[in-house]
Amino acid sequence: MSEPILEVRNLVKQYPSVTAVNGLSLAVPEGICFGLLGPNGAGKTTTIEIMEGILDPTSGDVRYRGAGLDQRFREEAGILFQKTALQDFLTVRQCITMFRGLYQRGIDVEEVIRLCALEKLADRDNRKLSGGQQQRLLLAIALVNDPALLFLDEPTTGLDPQARRNFWDLIRAIKARKRTLILTTHYMEEAELLCDEIAIMDRGQIIAQGPPRQLLQENFAEVMLELPKQDFPVSARNLPLRFIDTAERVEITTDDLDATLRILIDAHVPLSNLRIRPANLEDLFLKLTGKELRA
């Protein structure tokens, strides 16, 4: 196996009242999209900001291509923060040109504008962009140096579903250029669609790591049955079933779908709103931590 492009060893970040990252280690192979998942407060942003060289760890080590986060890392890494305001009064093109001037090598400004579908917005004041357009501009800025390693910190948070899907298309296009991406998100759908490998974080630690499909296969031989809470009577709670309550539904896990359905029918549980689906990363997170991802 080739040397990882980024390696984190025994990372600890301690604040006066909380330990945000607690002995985290991971290695990111080159050319993949690596997802760092977890609920709000899990330590994702702190971890990624240490990996980006923005925050200093209390202890531990981050290495880029076997060396520290030196000038080479800054030249070769691209970053899209959760929130970034740009300079007032500058157009989209001028913002990109300014950042392009900070790097020795990179992509031509017009090419970045094309790549991020900003042609029609190139001469617009950056403050007059919608949320999705703003994220595309920030992505363009993160791409100006043609980064070998691209950090995307919750890039689609706050976007409407259409803008989110458009953004995913852009990320797929970047993946096609064989770049390494490190993505944090609390959208499981996003992680399943984009990531080749994921690490699930909780309380500052990684609790599971691997390719999404492999993690699901390892943890679920079952399928999930979802019923609205009002369709699952109190008497049904004594049935021989494995189930958990979520906010609006009851989720039953089974490896014998026929037998489970027979039990529900015999107990006169209404099944007209029943939904059967394979397990997903949301279920995996729930199983591993006992809580919902966006709780």
Place this chain on the structure above:
Amino acid sequence: MTAAVIKRLRAVWHARNLEFVRDRATMIFTLLLPVALVIGMGLVFSGKERPLFKVGVVATSIDKQAHPFLRERYVEFVPIENEAQGLQKVTHQQIDLLLDLHGAPRYWVNTDSPKGYITEKLLLASASGAQRQPVTGAAIRYVDYLFPGILGMNMMFSCLFGVGYVVLRYRKSGFLKRLHATPLTAFEFLTAQVFSRLALILFVTGVLYVGIGTLIHFHRAGSVALLLLVTVLGALSMIALGLTIASRFSSEEVVGGLLNLLTWPMMLLSGIWFSLEGSPQWVRWVAGIRKPAWTKPRVG
């Protein structure tokens, strides 16, 4: 300095210049405020010689040849229709003295009026035939006194608020954090900010100096090179002060308060508006400490 460093400096410098130039409101304010102040203050405090005393003359019009007193400067002579009307005005100190030149000159003065007392002395002196001892030398107009101070004040506000507030805004908006993730160093960022503001200040001040100077026929004395040097050093000092304050605090309110705390005493004690020659010794001593370098030379 490597080519990469120069390229980064140029990128940030250029973007900051664009940001300033595009900010029309600030740009107009920076250019128009000193113009308005110079014109306004000039109109209010200079213009023609302002009379200090008012004398009523019982006549339909003033004939300056009728009496030497009528040719005195700083005394406004107003014709009064009749003696009774004039006496009423003297009584109520609406005029300082009433003069009647019909026949043997007579005058009335209110003994309770300090200005009447001085006017009477002027009248007696002008008619006494005392020999005059002239003194030559052009007077400095108030507007000439005011103009360099206004330019200095404009520079001070632009440097302190234009740099301090901008860096604070960059930090709060996350823009500095974004720059931190690039090869740009803190030194390069600050250098670009300083030189951007310095270039803009020199440009704006130069335009104002030539523009307003021509408008008011400003008389310059002394070395232009020295003036430029003092301007650059003064601007750099103010920019450094603005950056120092912005680097220490994260609240606009605190930074604004601190900048005001620094600028108002400097303005009041620098002699921009009025000469401090007549002020108490301790005020002049404090002014000597606080006065920024750019206010010291009298350019006019």
